[in-house]
Amino acid sequence: MPSKAGQAPPILDFSAFYGNNAAAKQKLVNDVRDCCLHNGFFQITGHSVPLELQGRIMNWNKKFFDLPLEEKVKVGKDTTNTWNRGYEVLRSQILEPGTLPELKEGFYIGDEISTSHPYFINKKLNLGPNIWPNTSTLPDVGDFKATALEYYTKVVALAKDILKVLALTLDQKESWFDDFTDGAVATMRLLHYRTQPPDSPQKLTRGIGAHTDFGTITLLLQDKVAGLQVYDHATKEWLDVKPTTGALVVNLGNLMMRWSNDRYISNLHRVINVSGEERYSIPVFFSGNPDFVVECMPNCRKEGEEAKYKPITVEQAVLGGYADSYGRAEKFKKDAAEAARMSVAVAAPEVKAA
Ligand SMILES: O=C(O)CCC(=O)C(=O)O
Numbered sequence: 001m002p003s004k005a006g007q008a009p010p011i012l013d014f015s016a017f018y019g020n021n022a023a024a025k026q027k028l029v030n031d032v033r034d035c036c037l038h039n040g041f042f043q044i045t046g047h048s049v050p051l052e053l054q055g056r057i058m059n060w061n062k063k064f065f066d067l068p069l070e071e072k073v074k075v076g077k078d079t080t081n082t083w084n085r086g087y088e089v090l091r092s093q094i095l096e097p098g099t100l101p102e103l104k105e106g107f108y109i110g111d112e113i114s115t116s117h118p119y120f121i122n123k124k125l126n127l128g129p130n131i132w133p134n135t136s137t138l139p140d141v142g143d144f145k146a147t148a149l150e151y152y153t154k155v156v157a158l159a160k161d162i163l164k165v166l167a168l169t170l171d172q173k174e175s176w177f178d179d180f181t182d183g184a185v186a187t188m189r190l191l192h193y194r195t196q197p198p199d200s201p202q203k204l205t206r207g208i209g210a211h212t213d214f215g216t217i218t219l220l221l222q223d224k225v226a227g228l229q230v231y232d233h234a235t236k237e238w239l240d241v242k243p244t245t246g247a248l249v250v251n252l253g254n255l256m257m258r259w260s261n262d263r264y265i266s267n268l269h270r271v272i273n274v275s276g277e278e279r280y281s282i283p284v285f286f287s288g289n290p291d292f293v294v295e296c297m298p299n300c301r302k303e304g305e306e307a308k309y310k311p312i313t314v315e316q317a318v319l320g321g322y323a324d325s326y327g328r329a330e331k332f333k334k335d336a337a338e339a340a341r342m343s344v345a346v347a348a349p350e351v352k353a354a
């Protein structure tokens with residue numbers, strides 16, 4: 001068993017999937033299955049995303065966030081489009097109810113979907129053209145764009161290979177997920193986490209609050225700065241997922257958990273950056289074909305046992321998750337503004353009387 005209570009997600013060598021050693025491949029399948037049943041988290045090395053490409057995209061991540069705020073907001077996610085692409089300012093999201101708006105800024109990228117694509121015309125799952133800074137803001141934006149799309153394409157291809165392994169963990173053919181991965185969409189976010197100021201309330205401050213991912217699987221690249229933690233339900237501890245050069249963190253999302261009738265786990269995780277350094281990461285959320293209908297997978301319930309969930313399309317499942325977390329940050333800001341207005345209103349008569 002590679003994944004036990006109290007132990008951080010193991011590092012698995014994914015090269016066994018591409019090799020021709022049947023025993024090594026079976027061991028990989030068994031290890032992945034153990035992780036899916038335990039907490040849905042593992043790291044992989046020996047995969048198909050080159051280290052030098054990881055380095056290039058991470059450099060672009062830093063270079064983009066180094067731009068002045070007034071340049072970044074020109075490609076704002078909420079001001080330039082309605083399909084969720086572009087820059088997201090610090091404190092836009094609260095994934096953990098009751099905590100403060102999160103100390104991260106982001107930049108959303110996805111498939112380059114043109115305005116004549118049926119996905120755009122039918123307003124499918126936040127799909128449309130990417131938003132890039134112009135050359136007066138970022139003279140070598142062409143390289144940013146090429147590197148981001150090259151990285152995205154490689155990670156999406158790897159996600160499909162991981163799904164082949166997941167099919168094998170369920171004793172299905174490798175091709176079992178093909179209809180779901182055909183026309184699949186994914187979203188990539190460049191993320192930048194400020195280091196937490198020493199005077200910020202420890203209990204309420206988050207880089208990203210405790211949450212589970214909404215989609216099917218997430219593939220995450222971390223730089224060298226730690227901060228990602230996975231909740232261990234058995235010991236009630238938060239376990240550090242240590243950055244490992246070249247490794248990608250893989251975790252299952254809520255849709256995979258639902259699809260497996262809760263047999264495979266979409267686990268709570270969070271980021272707290274108290275390192276004193278800036279932290280950068282790049283998750284790619286693999287959603288799947290927006291119109292694909294997800295219903296209980298084979299081998300996920302005993303004979304005669306009911307499926308726990310109704311069928312749902314990928315699109316419905318993923319949009320529901322987004323609405324909740326952004327709605328919470330909006331409400332927090334509205335309530336805070338209202339509280340500030342109230343305190344001014346209450347203070348005003350005293351000021352006058354004085
Ligand atoms: O930045 C990280 O390490 C984790 C990011 C994450 O969990 C997310 O974006 O859903």
Ligand SMILES: [Fe+2]
Pocket residue numbers: 211212213269
């Ligand atoms: Fe996440």
